[in-house]
Each structure stands twice: as structure tokens, then as C-alpha cells.
Amino acid sequence: MSDVFIQSIVVFVLASFVGFEVIRRVPPTLHTPLMSGANAISGITIVGAIIAAATGTGWAAGVLGFLAVTFAMINVVGGFLVTDRMLEMFKKLPGSRK
């Protein structure tokens, strides 16, 4: 295995643990926004999609790249917007500003 790959595994494992520790206790009220916000973050694959679309050659790569960018953008834009819409409604949450 290459060094780069091993390094990536280290990052993956550590990030997973950070995820577990950061999110472990979420009040039920926030379960939906958390899921929807996390879902938008999984749209980070947009970076890979843009690279694939921009550097691909041939029609097959072009089609796959276009689909990847389109799908990832739906996920990112839709996900963050709808999460914000939801959280905007949670006006009466304790401590939040009215």
C-alpha cells in the first residue's frame, strides 16, 4: 500500500471518531436538521464530481461527469437550504434569539 493511501486511512479513521464524539448527544428536536445538514455535507463529493467532469475525456466521461456534478449540486444546494429553512422555524428553541 502506498504512503498516501495509508495516510488517507488515518484521516478517515480519525474523522470518523471525531464525528462520533461531536454528535453523540443530539436532542431529538434536532434529529431532522442534523440528518439533513449532515446529508448536505455528504455532497462534498461535488469536489470529486467537478474534477471528473473537468478532466474527463470522451463522451462517456463527459456524461458521467455531468451527472455527478448535477446530482452533487442538488444534494448540496437543496440540503443546506432546506436545513436552514427548518432551523429558521425553530424560533422558540431555548436560548435562541427571537
Add this chain to the structure above:
Amino acid sequence: MTELAYLSAGVLFILGLKGLTSPKTARRGNQLAALGMLVATVVVVTDLLSLDEAVAWGIVIAGVLVGGTIGAFLAIRVQMTSMPELVAAFNGFGGGASAFVAAAAIVATTGDFPTETAVTTALSLVIGAVTLTGSFIAYAKLQGLISGKPVAMGGAVTNGIIAAIAVALAIVGIVTGEPLAYWGAAIVAGVLGVVGVIGIGGADMPVVISLLNSLSGIAAAMAGFVINNQALIVGGALVGAAGLILTIEMSVAMNRSLGNILFSGFGGGAAAEDIGTKPVKRATADDVAIALGYAERVIVVPGYGLAVAQAQHAVRDLAAGLEARDVEVLYAIHPVAGRMPGHMNVLLAEADIDYEKLLDLDHANPLFSQTDVVLIVGANDVVNPSAKTDENSPIYGMPILDVDEAATAIVVKRSLSPGFAGIDNPLFYDESTLMFFGDAKKALEDTLAALERF
């Protein structure tokens, strides 16, 4: 430099998720995560601009415009009651995007991936494909396009065989580098998503959506391995962990193992045959108004039926009418009420119901014995006492809201038909239960009208 910029995006994701765990900081958290996404996107574009080779910007821009428009349109147009469907759909798009990134890498390669890249490519492709089709089946079920009931397609054995074929094809692809084997693996994985989710009942959707959410993160992380990008790995791993935590919490709330939820085809069994033949006490809007109006404390138990009927505002109005008569109104929310984690909380927040009045299972249950009336709106399985008493019941052992301990339980329901789990509910036949049949929204509005006449 590029790596450091991606790192800052990863840090923003972590801070954003951290913010989403507390009501005070949730909105800011979501905005931080969105900022992280913007940073990552700007970095990749800058990076590509510095390349000497020709770059197909047309395709990128077309995808950004089309996807961005569709995403924004869906997010702005959606009704809060349809939130589970939309989250499922977005999730499917995310998983699909990761699968396409892997597919593009396969097309772009000249044939020999290093083994480790081949493995992560196959994983991204397969997990992404399962997420894509599984999420859209979940969407179709929630949207009512296909039956919410589990559709038996062979159960655990069939799923296992399909999964084994997908893995076998992926291994052939990894070993030989043959693109056709990868495509075969992706298609079979897509079939697995369809067959797997179609066999799961509507009441188990909170678990399924959480799991698919986790899978979309893992698919993104695997795509990060493929293109050697730390931002994808960090972001994907975080989402994978978040989704897994919710999945476990939902499974615990149902007292069932994940395997049981995924493979048992829960609720597929025949509904009890004597449903509708046992006597129940029917109530009219006047009866309900009197019971509620002269109570000291009322606890509302919302369920999926409330979302279907869009009755959240009617609940709020009725509660306001009761509070004007000095009746205390609280809300008890079961962790798996509705079709996604926290579904009821979102709806009640939309209706401007005070967060302080929403009780979770542990806080609500001690209060029922000191409560005059429990008003159950469109909930069924989460208040089914057979979870405590009937060892043969499929939901035996699931923690429920102990509404039978209240002096009176009023059930607002369209008919006596069983919930998604397909289990008869002894609560309906109880001496102290009143059944108020009808559409939840109309029933609550009629009750409020009756209340105002007294």
C-alpha cells in the same frame, strides 16, 4: 496550499456539525458547514484553473446550473410535512454522485489501478449505487407512489444472494480491471437497494433513512480515496458517523436490532382478523371538546397521521383554545414517531408550538398517570400497550408512551385500520378510550369549534 485549504473546509464541517447538536447554535452550524462546502468548491476550481491542460468547463457549469436550480427549487417548494421524502431524495442524489465519480474514474483509467484504488473505487460505486436506488425507493414509499407496506421479495436470503453477487462482480473488477465487471457490480448493487428497501415497512423508515444517510457519507469518503482528496474523506467520514449514531438511536428506540429491521419484512404478516369486530367507544367532537375542556392537563401524542393530515396548525389552535381555559397542554413525542428522526418536532416547530412543551419518552411517561386526557393524533404503534403485555406481539419490548395510564385516552384516527406495523392495538378497545374517527385536521377543527360553544 491546496491541502491546507481542504483542511479548513474539513474544520468548518466539524464545527458545523458540532453547532447542529445544540438548539442555540444549530442555524449557525449549518451555515458554517455550507461555508466549508463553498471553500472546498472554490479550491477545486482554482486548482483546475492552474492546470495547463484543457478543462471541460462547459460540462461543469452545466451541471452546477442544472443541479443547483433543481436543488434550490425542491428546497424552497417543499412542505414541512414532506420533509422525510425530500431528505431521502437528496440523500439518493448524494450517493448517486459518489457512484458517478467512481464510474468516471473507471472510464478515465487506462486499465491498471493500484489494488487499493481499485478496492475503494468498487466500494464507492457499489455503496453509492445502493444509496441511490434505496433512497429513491424510500422516497417513493414516503410519497405514496408505492405501497408503504413491506413488499416481500424473498427476504434476508434473497438480499444476501444479491449482495454476494455484487461483491463477487466487484472483486472480479478489482482483480482483472475489467470495466464490465464494475458496471455489473453497480447494477446489481442498485437492484439490492430496490429489493432491500422495498421489503421494509413504513414505520421503520426512520431507521432506513438514517442508515442511507450514513451510507451516502461512506460512499463520499470512498470517492475521496479514489481521487486522493482529504476533503471528501473527512466530510464523508463525519456524515457516515452521524448517520450511524442516528441509526443506532432509532434501533434502540424500537428495541430491535438493525439486522431485524433490515431483513425481517416487519409488518408483512396478516393483520389480526378480528379488527373492526370488537366494540369501541365512539366519540363526537362535542364529547371530545367536553373531555378536553374540563381537564387540568392534556398531553397530545402526535404521529405520522398528523403529518399526513397536515394537522399541526389545527393542533396548535386547539391547544391555544384549551390554554385559554387554563388547561395545561403538553406534547409527548416518541423517538420513532413519524417517518424520520425528529419528524414531529419539525412539524410542531412549524406551527410555532413552544419547544419547552415537547416531552421525550423518558419525561412524558411519569406524567401520564397524573394526566386527565391524552389526545392521540395519528399515532398508533408507539402507544400500543401490547408492546408491554403481549410476548407474541411483533413490537413486544419496544418502549412505548404509557398513554393507558391516563384517565382518558382519545384517539383521533381515520379508521380502525392498523398502523404500518399491521398490528391490532388493544388501546382502542379499552374501557377508558374514546375513538374519534375522521381526518385529523378536520376532527381537531370541529373540536375547537365545539369547545368555543361551551
